[in-house]
Every structure is written in structure tokens, then in C-alpha cells.
Amino acid sequence: MWKYLYLLASPKSFYTLTRPILPWLGSFAFLFLLVGLLWGLFWAPPDYQQGDAFRIIYIHVPAAFMSMALYGAMAFCALLLLVWRIKLAGLMIGVLAQIGASMALLALVTGSIWGKPMWGTWWVWDARLTSELVLLLLYIAILAVGSSFNNREQGDKLMAILALVGLVDLPIIHYSVYWWNTLHQGSTLSVFAKPKIAAAMLYPLLLALVGFAFYCLWLALSRACNELLRREQRQQWVQQLLTESIGGK
Amino acid sequence: MMQAFSFGGYTAYIAGAYGVFLFVFILGALSVGWQSRRVRSQLRKRYNALNCRSLTEVSVDAAVKPQQSGGAEAK
Numbered sequence: 001m002w003k004y005l006y007l008l009a010s011p012k013s014f015y016t017l018t019r020p021i022l023p024w025l026g027s028f029a030f031l032f033l034l035v036g037l038l039w040g041l042f043w044a045p046p047d048y049q050q051g052d053a054f055r056i057i058y059i060h061v062p063a064a065f066m067s068m069a070l071y072g073a074m075a076f077c078a079l080l081l082l083v084w085r086i087k088l089a090g091l092m093i094g095v096l097a098q099i100g101a102s103m104a105l106l107a108l109v110t111g112s113i114w115g116k117p118m119w120g121t122w123w124v125w126d127a128r129l130t131s132e133l134v135l136l137l138l139y140i141a142i143l144a145v146g147s148s149f150n151n152r153e154q155g156d157k158l159m160a161i162l163a164l165v166g167l168v169d170l171p172i173i174h175y176s177v178y179w180w181n182t183l184h185q186g187s188t189l190s191v192f193a194k195p196k197i198a199a200a201m202l203y204p205l206l207l208a209l210v211g212f213a214f215y216c217l218w219l220a221l222s223r224a225c226n227e228l229l230r231r232e233q234r235q236q237w238v239q240q241l242l243t244e245s246i247g248g249k
Numbered sequence: 250m251m252q253a254f255s256f257g258g259y260t261a262y263i264a265g266a267y268g269v270f271l272f273v274f275i276l277g278a279l280s281v282g283w284q285s286r287r288v289r290s291q292l293r294k295r296y297n298a299l300n301c302r303s304l305t306e307v308s309v310d311a312a313v314k315p316q317q318s319g320g321a322e323a324k
Contacts, residue, residue, distance in 0.1 A: 041267070055263055106270060109269050114262070219278075222281040239299070
């Protein structure tokens with residue numbers, strides 16, 4: 001495992017290994033999202049209580065899940081940067097923070113749109129909603145800290161520290177519906193428990209979830225490859241790559 | 250056909266949520282394209298600048314080296 005981690009930690013290996021799989025990731029993301037969302041929108045049966053409004057779940061749940069998963073991945077990168085001083089991890093923190101922020105915003109906006117017909121209000125200071133808003137603010141703070149330093153290494157290090165401090169918000173988001181009496185409903189999906197949703201509604205949700213995961217992975221790796229080229233433009237391997245791509249034309 | 254696009258009074262909410270998703274999805278994909286173009290044009294400029302410099306270095310070397318060697322011989 002360490003062998004592969006060290007192999008991926010080298011910018012050149014990372015670029016040459018990830019670049020060819022990007023079109024595949026993009027295609028899988030498009031396919032899974034298309035099937036999952038169309039299935040959820042047109043073929044899944046309406047909910048007995050919420051009617052057709054529940055169909056927002058196919059956007060809201062995957063976006064909320066990805067906003068938390070990306071934060072977890074970002075915290076792992078922060079650990080890699082601070083403990084093993086892997087420079088690539090610093091780059092990944094910034095990339096994951098951008099995508100995580102967009103997912104948190106998407107989860108909040110779609111949740112708000114869902115809340116209006118169900119709860120009669122766009123927003124309540126409920127524990128789940130507030131902790132998700134804190135997650136969005138953490139992402140924004142991490143991005144702001146990263147862009148406020150001219151010295152990139154210093155900026156990356158502070159982003160990593162902030163990412164690790166903010167990790168405490170993840171269990172609060174997850175358990176908020178159990179710890180407090182919230183307007184937000186309990187978890188629909190759980191790794192260990194039986195799903196509380198009918199199979200006809202569950203399958204498109206799982207497809208949408210996989211589609212979102214592929215989309216975020218594609219976006220993160222594409223942005224990381226571009227950013228890597230920009231940061232490493234003085235290195236021999238990038239110049240060699242340029243000579244091959246530009247000089248070959 | 251219109252029946253398929255009617256969601257029992259929630260059409261506007263569903264359209265809003267899916268519209269926001271499409272906006273974020275497309276913006277994310279476009280941002281990768283824009284970033285890629287920006288980085289590549291930056292690298293191309295650098296490549297051209299390096300190429301010009303290496304050509305200049307070659308011509309300067311060609312012009313200077315015989316004189317230097319001549320100087321060395323004179324010493």
C-alpha cells in the first residue's frame with residue numbers, strides 16, 4: 001500500500017497515471033447520473049406522504065453525502081501533508097475544497113427547495129441544516145486562507161490545519177438528527193442498517209450516488225492535473241511533456 | 250406527454266432543484282475546460298519563450314566561442 005502511495009505522491013507518476021483514466025471517469029459519471037436521475041424523476045413511484053416532492057432526494061442526498069465525503073478526503077490529504085510532507089496533498093486540499101463547497105451549497109439549496117413545500121419554510125435553524133451550513137463556511141474559510149498567502153507551501157499548511165480542525169463538524173452533521181430534536185428527517189441510508197426506503201426508490205438513489213461520486217472524482221482529478229502542470233511548469237518532466245505535445249504537432 | 254412532466258403541484262420545486270443541479274454540474278465541467286485552456290496557453294508561452302532563449306543561446310555561443318578560443322590561443 002505504501003509503495004502505491006509513494007508512487008502516487010510523485011507529481012509525474014500522478015499525472016501519467018490519472019490523465020488516461022479521466023475520460024472513463026467522466027463517461028461513467030454522465031452515464032450513472034443520466035440513468036439514476038431519469039429513473040428517479042420519471043419511473044420511481046411517488047412517496048405516500050410527500051408525493052412527487054420527494055424526487056428532490058435524488059439530488060439532495062448525493063450532494064450532501066459528497067459534501068461530507070469530500071471533507072473526509074480533504075482531511076486525509078491534510079494529514080498526508082502535515083505528517084509525510086507530501087506536496088501533492090497540499091494541492092489536493094485546495095481542489096477538494098472547491099468541489100466540496102459546491103456540493104455543500106447544492107445540498108443546502110436543494111434542501112431549502114424541498115423544505116418549502118414540506119415544512120412551509122425555506123430555512124430553519126435546525127441542527128442538521130446549521131451544521132451543514134457550518135461545513136460550507138469551513139470550505140469557504142479554507143479556500144480563503146489558501147488564496148491569501150503568496151507563499152504556496154505556507155498557505156497549504158494552514159489550509160491543512162484548518163481542514164483538520166473542522167473535521168469535528170462531520171460527526172455533528174451525521175448525528176445531529178439523533179442528538180437533537182430536528183425538523184430534518186432521520187437518515188434514509190445507513191451502511192449497517194436496512195434501508196428505510198422502498199427498493200423502487202432506492203436503486204435510482206444508489207445510481208445517482210455513484211454518479212455523483214464519479215463526477216466529483218473526475219472533477220477533482222482533472223483540476224488536480226491542470227493545477228499540477230501550472231505548479232510544476234519549471235520541472236523537467238513538464239517541459240518534456242510540452243516538447244512532446246507542442247513540438248510533436 | 251405533458252402528464253409525464255407534471256409532478257402533482259411540485260413541478261416548480263422539482264424543476265428548481267434539478268435546474269440548480271444542472272447549473273452546478275455544467276459549471277463544474279466548463280471550469281475544468283477553462284482551467285485547462287488557461288494552463289496550456291500559459292505553458293505554451295513559456296515553451297515559446299524557452300525555445301527563443303535556447304535559440305539565442307545557440308547563436309550567441311556560435312558567435313562568441315571562436316573569439317574566446319582565439320583569445321585563449323593568443324594568451
